[in-house]
Amino acid sequence: MTALGCVADDYTGGTDVAAALRRAGLRTVLMFGEPDPTSPLPACDAVVVALKSRTVPAAEAVDASLRTYRWLAGNGVRRTYFKYCSTFDSTDSGNIGPVTDALLDATGTAMTVVCPASPEHGRTTYLGHLFVGDVLLSASSMRHHPLTPMTDPNLVRVLTRQTPHPVGLLPLNTVRAGVEEIRSRLTTLASQGTRHVVVDAVTDADLDAVAEATSSLALLTGGAGLARAVGACSAASPDHDGASLPAGPGVILAGSCSAATLDQVEQARARFPSYRLDPASTPDPDDLLAKAASWLADHAGRGPVLLYSSATPDQREAAVAAMGPSTSEILERTLGSLARSAVAAGARRVVVAGGETSGAVVSALGIRTVLVTAEEDRGVPWCVSDGEVPLGLLLKSGNFGRPDLLVRAMDGAS
Numbered sequence: 043m044t045a046l047g048c049v050a051d052d053y054t055g056g057t058d059v060a061a062a063l064r065r066a067g068l069r070t071v072l073m074f075g076e077p078d079p080t081s082p083l084p085a086c087d088a089v090v091v092a093l094k095s096r097t098v099p100a101a102e103a104v105d106a107s108l109r110t111y112r113w114l115a116g117n118g119v120r121r122t123y124f125k126y127c128s129t130f131d132s133t134d135s136g137n138i139g140p141v142t143d144a145l146l147d148a149t150g151t152a153m154t155v156v157c158p159a160s161p162e163h164g165r166t167t168y169l170g171h172l173f174v175g176d177v178l179l180s181a182s183s184m185r186h187h188p189l190t191p192m193t194d195p196n197l198v199r200v201l202t203r204q205t206p207h208p209v210g211l212l213p214l215n216t217v218r219a220g221v222e223e224i225r226s227r228l229t230t231l232a233s234q235g236t237r238h239v240v241v242d243a244v245t246d247a248d249l250d251a252v253a254e255a256t257s258s259l260a261l262l263t264g265g266a267g268l269a270r271a272v273g274a275c276s277a278a279s280p281d282h283d284g285a286s287l288p289a290g291p292g293v294i295l296a297g298s299c300s301a302a303t304l305d306q307v308e309q310a311r312a313r314f315p316s317y318r319l320d321p322a323s324t325p326d327p328d329d330l331l332a333k334a335a336s337w338l339a340d341h342a343g344r345g346p347v348l349l350y351s352s353a354t355p356d357q358r359e360a361a362v363a364a365m366g367p368s369t370s371e372i373l374e375r376t377l378g379s380l381a382r383s384a385v386a387a388g389a390r391r392v393v394v395a396g397g398e399t400s401g402a403v404v405s406a407l408g409i410r411t412v413l414v415t416a417e418e419d420r421g422v423p424w425c426v427s428d429g430e431v432p433l434g435l436l437l438k439s440g441n442f443g444r445p446d447l448l449v450r451a452m453d454g455a456s
């Protein structure tokens with residue numbers, strides 16, 4: 043029986059949490075987009091449904107999450123995990139608060155935990171404050187995120203702006219006091235009407251204690267860190283290697299503007315032929331695509347290539363000034379079209395940097411279900427698509443991976 047159903051709010055968040063569950067020993071299937079209501083649940087220990095609900099209007103995010111929850115519940119899944127970003131990517135209008143509220147109602151649960159801490163990615167929480175490495179969230183590069191700039195590190199405050207319900211805190215000293223203390227504090231908070239409890243965690247051991255203490259909750263929310271701990275509580279099978287990576291030409295598509303991606307793009311640029319999509323110099327969307335597609339046609343089949351729009355805050359400002367408010371969307375769509383052209387020209391290994399960008403590429407390629415296999419870097423697993431011509435897919439969250447990740451991902455690609 044499938045132990046856990048996970049609703050992820052973006053595609054790379056989905057790959058991250060799927061990698062964590064697989065690492066915990068669960069056979070994990072990842073599905074992109076809302077499942078067809080009549081489609082059966084593939085045989086697995088855990089299923090992750092990755093949505094594109096992080097930055098859409100809150101009402102749309104709620105509807106998509108609820109439909110996905112109903113599909114999971116209808117297929118016998120009894121525990122739901124809402125996975126959002128370990129940097130709590132959201133805005134004052136959502137979508138973490140509204141989606142959590144809707145899932146609480148749907149699961150008939152009075153209260154749940156809010157736990158983005160993922161020490162494996164350097165994200166920790168203390169007294170409700172989120173740290174990225176050794177700086178507060180608000181001092182990290184997330185303050186410049188193009189879609190969800192995070193300028194307040196206090197998650198109790200951030201979430202209070204997203205939900206009409208009371209938000210409480212489970213501080214680290216209670217987490218460290220052990221499973222019974224955690225349970226008792228959660229019970230007290232629930233009896234006081236608290237619906238969302240921001241949970242501190244600094245180490246994986248903290249998350250293990252939280253996972254054990256919340257084993258009776260039908261709904262949990264958080265990052266890949268807590269998901270791994272939850273998976274480890276119910277792990278049924280040993281590590282799975284899954285399918286092997288298809289051989290063939292490789293293409294890298296980067297739309298993330300996160301600090302880690304900018305470094306990775308620099309390294310990849312030094313190794314492979316590359317093409318930069320620059321709306322400041324080519325503001326017409328059709329022109330932008332036509333020029334990039336022509337470059338790709340000239341370079342396809344001659345070794346790995348890189349196409350990127352990744353840019354610094356100044357370059358992005360110039361891009362938006364030239365192309366207008368739809369710049370992000372146009373760039374995502376353009377990279378999606380280029381991915382389709384690359385695969386049509388024979389690419390069998392597709393590497394994408396950026397959550398929203400990955401959403402656009404996977405949709406453009408029409409990929410619905412993948413098997414999650416070995417991680418290239420922490421939280422960045424290779425996935426193998428089903429279908430007649432399987433693709434090796436590496437979807438990278440903006441801030442994940444070592445600087446040479448994109449270069450390494452092309453090892454073995456022609």
Ligand SMILES: Nc1ncnc2c1ncn2[C@@H]1O[C@H](COP(=O)(O)OP(=O)(O)O)[C@@H](O)[C@H]1O
Pocket residue numbers: 188189297298299300303321351352353357358359361362369370371373374395396397398399400438439440441
């Ligand atoms: N040069 C650019 N100018 C403006 N926006 C850009 C540029 N390059 C990328 N973007 C947009 O920035 C967003 C990056 O988000 P995403 O792909 O989710 O990356 P991350 O994982 O780093 O958050 C996308 O919507 C992308 O289209």
Ligand SMILES: O=C(O)[C@@H](O)C(=O)COP(=O)(O)O
Pocket residue numbers: 052054055056058059126127128129160163265266396397398438439440441
């Ligand atoms: O939890 C995380 O940090 C990631 O899984 C994630 O969701 C990152 O989002 P993107 O940077 O937008 O890919």
